[in-house]
Structure formats: C-alpha cells, structure tokens
Amino acid sequence: MFARTSRRFMSRMPIVGGNWKMNAGNGTTKQSVVELVEGLNAAPKPSSGCEVFVAVPYIYLDSVSSTIDKSFKVSAQNMYKEAKGAFTGEISGEMLMDMGISTVIIGHSERRDIFGETDALLGAKISKALSLGMRVVACCGEHKEEREAGTTMDVLVPQLEAIVANTEDWSNLVIAYEPVWAIGTGLTATPEQAQDTHAKIREWLASKIGTTADGVRIQYGGSVNDKNAAELAKAPDIDGFLVGGASLKAGPFSTIYGVF
Ligand SMILES: O=C[C@H](O)COP(=O)(O)O
Numbered sequence: 001m002f003a004r005t006s007r008r009f010m011s012r013m014p015i016v017g018g019n020w021k022m023n024a025g026n027g028t029t030k031q032s033v034v035e036l037v038e039g040l041n042a043a044p045k046p047s048s049g050c051e052v053f054v055a056v057p058y059i060y061l062d063s064v065s066s067t068i069d070k071s072f073k074v075s076a077q078n079m080y081k082e083a084k085g086a087f088t089g090e091i092s093g094e095m096l097m098d099m100g101i102s103t104v105i106i107g108h109s110e111r112r113d114i115f116g117e118t119d120a121l122l123g124a125k126i127s128k129a130l131s132l133g134m135r136v137v138a139c140c141g142e143h144k145e146e147r148e149a150g151t152t153m154d155v156l157v158p159q160l161e162a163i164v165a166n167t168e169d170w171s172n173l174v175i176a177y178e179p180v181w182a183i184g185t186g187l188t189a190t191p192e193q194a195q196d197t198h199a200k201i202r203e204w205l206a207s208k209i210g211t212t213a214d215g216v217r218i219q220y221g222g223s224v225n226d227k228n229a230a231e232l233a234k235a236p237d238i239d240g241f242l243v244g245g246a247s248l249k250a251g252p253f254s255t256i257y258g259v260f
Contacts (some may be wrong), residue, residue: 001128009097011215012214012215012216013050013051014051015050015051015174015217015240016051016241017241017242017243017248018055019105019108019243019247020055021185021247022057024060025081025248026249036248039249039251040250041067045259046257050257050260054073054075055074055076056075056077057077058077062088074101074103075103075137076092076101079106079107079128080125081124081125093128093129096134097133100241102134105176106129106139107122107126109139109141110183116192123162126162127167130167130169133172137175138163138173140159140178141179141183141222143155144180146257152200156200156204157204160201173218176240177201177218177221178220178221180222182221182223183223185222188222188225194203194238195236195238198237224256225245225256241256
C-alpha cells in the first residue's frame with residue numbers, strides 16, 4: 001500500500017492519455033469515432049487537477065479536435081523528424097502544429113517492435129517535436145523475457161538515454177513506462193512492480209538531470225482499466241496512465257481519469 005505524497009501533487013499534475021492506436025474509436029468507421037467523441041463529451045469531465053488527452057489516428061485528428069470537449073487535449077500517435085519532403089506515408093510535426101495538434105506520442109513499443117524504429121530515430125523525433133514546442137509523451141518498456149531475466153533497467157536505460165540526450169527543456173516531456181508484456185494482455189503490472197520501476201526510472205533520471213527529475217511525469221501503461229486504475233494511481237511515482245483498449249469506450253476511460 002502506498003501513501004500519496006504531497007510533493008507529487010505539488011509538482012506533478014497527473015496526465016492520462018487514451019491511445020486509440022489503429023482504432024476508429026471502438027470500431028473502424030468515422031461513425032464509431034463520432035460515437036466515442038459523443039460519449040466522452042457526455043462523460044464526467046476530468047478534474048482540474050488532471051490533464052487528459054486522446055491520441056487519435058491521423059485522419060481523424062481534425063474532426064476530433066473540432067468536436068471534442070475542450071477539457072480533452074488531442075494528440076498524434078507518431079510523427080516524422082523532418083518538416084517536409086519525399087517521405088511517403090509520413091506526417092511532420094510542423095503539419096501537426098499547423099492543425100493545432102501540439103501533443104505527440106513518440107517511441108511506443110509498437111513503433112519500435114513492428115515498424116523497427118530505433119532509439120536514434122526516436123531521439124531525432126523527440127528533439128524535433130520539442131523544438132516545435134510540442135508536448136512529447138516518450139515511451140519506454142521491456143519485454144517479458146527481459147523482465148524475467150532481471151534486465152529491465154538494462155533495457156530501459158538506452159531508451160531513456162535517447163530521451164535525455166534530446167531533451168533540454170523538461171517541461172514538455174512526459175515519460176510513459178509501458179512494460180511490453182502488459183500491453184493488451186490483461187497482465188497489468190502490480191502497483192508494486194510499476195512503482196518499483198517508476199522509482200528506478202526517476203532515480204536514473206536524477207543521476208542525469210538532478211532535481212529536475214522530481215518534476216518529470218511518468219505515466220504507466222499496460223492493461224490499465226476501470227478496475228485496476230485506482231490502486232495503481234496510489235503509487236507515488238505513477239503520475240498518470242497511457243491507456244489503450246480501455247480508452248475506446250467513454251465509460252471505462254472516464255472512470256480511469258476520474259481516479260486522479
Ligand atoms: O498506449 C497504450 C498502451 O500500449 C497500453 O495498451 P493497453 O491498455 O491496451 O494494454
């Protein structure tokens with residue numbers, strides 16, 4: 001059991017993201033996007049002490065931005081490191097900013113594992129996004145075999161090094177710790193497991209950036225749902241969640257952000 005620390009609430013406002021991934025809301029049509037937005041607009045609003053965003057497929061960013069309640073920020077799930085040019089299928093940070101999208105997830109494990117994105121590329125994306133004034137949610141996480149082998153921090157450190165090397169102003173940088181074995185599997189990390197890794201991440205960050213680490217928000221992601229969110233939220237170094245599946249329905253998602 002954890003006791004909430006006043007330091008945390010003074011210096012780190014919780015941040016909860018709903019990462020829709022390649023889902024059009026809870027379906028595959030623009031109508032299912034409309035239904036999720038209507039559901040969120042009718043749901044209890046986030047408290048003034050919690051920041052909430054939805055990370056939407058590119059093609060729905062504009063329509064969601066113009067229809068969702070202003071208490072939700074709208075985020076992209078990825079971007080490329082260049083401003084423009086011959087990069088078929090890519091979207092730049094400049095384009096996102098022009099569309100009013102100033103939050104972006106970078107380095108999700110699905111980008112790393114399925115699309116082969118490296119720490120070098122992700123570092124360049126982080127640097128570019130921050131230079132544009134964007135809020136970056138930079139992801140890190142280990143696989144099941146790595147956790148079982150006791151090498152979690154060995155895996156996280158290079159990922160974190162790419163973040164540190166490309167971040168000067170930490171006010172716009174949020175870290176999302178997402179153990180890959182917990183993503184979409186129902187195998188949520190226990191609050192103790194998550195807290196232990198979050199504390200180690202913060203301790204490692206402190207060795208690089210000193211007391212600035214105290215103010216860096218670290219989200220937990222991996223099978224967070226409306227049943228387990230409240231207990232996870234008590235952990236003092238968990239500063240919010242990055243939610244996949246449970247963010248596709250307004251009811252469960254509003255329960256999750258409602259725990260903060
Ligand atoms: O970005 C979100 C994470 O990958 C977690 O997904 P999940 O909540 O479906 O496990």
